[in-house]
Amino acid sequence: MMSQHDNLIIYGQSFTSRMLIGSALYPSIDVMKAAIVNSASEIVTVSLRRQSPERNGGNVFWQEIQSLGLTLLPNTAGCHSVKEVVNLAKMSRELFETNWIKLELIGDEYNLQPDPINLVSAAETLIKEGFKVLPYCTDDLVLCRRLADSGCEVIMPWGSPIGTGQGLANPQALSAIRHRLPDTTLVIDAGLGLPSHAVQAFELGYDAILLNSAIAQAVDPIAMAKAFAHACQAGRQGYLAGRMPERQVAQPSTPLMGMPFWHQDQPRN
Template identity: 55%
Template sequence: MNDPLIIDGITLQSRFFLGSAGYPSPQQLEAAIAAAAPAVLTVGLKRTLQAAGDNGFIAQVLASAQAAGARLLPNTAGCRSAREAVALAQMARELYGTAWIKLEVVGDEHTLQPDPFELLNAATTLVREGFTVFPYCTEDLILGRRLLDAGCAVLMPWGAPIGSGQGLANKPGLRVLRERLPEAVLIVDAGLGAPSHAAEAMEMGYDAVLLNSAVAQAADPVRMAGAFRDAVRAGRNGRLAGLMAPQDFAVPSTPVSGHAYLLG
């Protein structure tokens, strides 16, 4: 079924976004990318600069993404202020040759929750400078509206704190965000731990999911990457098919009157 996701005029054939950090080996990363077939591959510029002074890691990520047909999405992970995030985004555009940026500005060291004020300031500046901004945010509706008003291409609310594997910790809040912003592209980002979490987010009406740790830290990252790929597809198909409305009582699935059935 042809069901593309369009962001900033770019057609993406998959709704699975994958991170590139924390894999046991470069070979595992490459194989996981191939198994996931993601539309987008994220890479943290700070980690990249720390990992390879000779840019070997950068070259590997670029090659793996290209082989999988994925677009590269640099991110500003590790930034604590709008000024720092803007400077890092500018470096990422020069290094990777893309104006797409995943904007992270963390405000709390324990939860790694985004700082809404610094995030909005950075997003406003980056949009003005011609970036296509993918802001990592919470499910806060008002912040989401402000980010969209500032010109962000999408919203990326967390499912749960980064790397926690808790899944969708605030389902009512995520449902409200989806219902109140029906035209926005919404991507659940962070906190997913199992393929079922991804399927549930897609069934809820989210347009895509982004995750890293759930694959990178799995016992078998390659198999897990494939499992998440399939879960995202299944959840999306379930949403498009139309989920049955839950009932507070049992409803027989087979008629018990008016017809005779032969069993055996």
């Protein structure tokens, strides 16, 4: 178990879990709920456009989400302009009664890459409107620095394109972001497909991960949710423990001198 002083902090709120989880793509509402519960996540992302709750669409879905009693993180999925983002964010704030918003602004339909040109402008506008912005972006260091400078306390670079399950395509870039933004909460969002990918993200020093497809589209989403929950703990604990030095040559793990099991001159069978 993680100690309480190692909680994840997002905009001043403390969470024991370091996994954020999505609510889309599950084969059923029951599986979705069970997967979320077994992930131990305390934050779930929701899309206003996907279920249209403002028009009473998917009432059962929203009731089940609310029954979990978790922190909701609305997103602006499907937006292609700053105007669309701001309008959807305002609707989400009114409906979900939260000023948290996961900023998504698509720049390319082929790989669903976030728009690096307008993302900073959208973040600045939302912050002026009183939102606490969690922007989804690429692994570009300059872009991440601009987002941090704009007032984003949390930044969420992708591991690889969304829904690919390829893991961390560019660990060096992600490591550079961690190094240059030591005081910013960093979340790997998109591209993770295996629990080992999550472990790698935490070993790089990232504070949390955000998952959807890797769990929802697994053969057994509930079992996969549990696996990722364990991976988050293993990766974080491994990072805090501090890895052994990397060496270019082999070094014996059991020295010959002073061995407690047998005398050096004693013949061994």
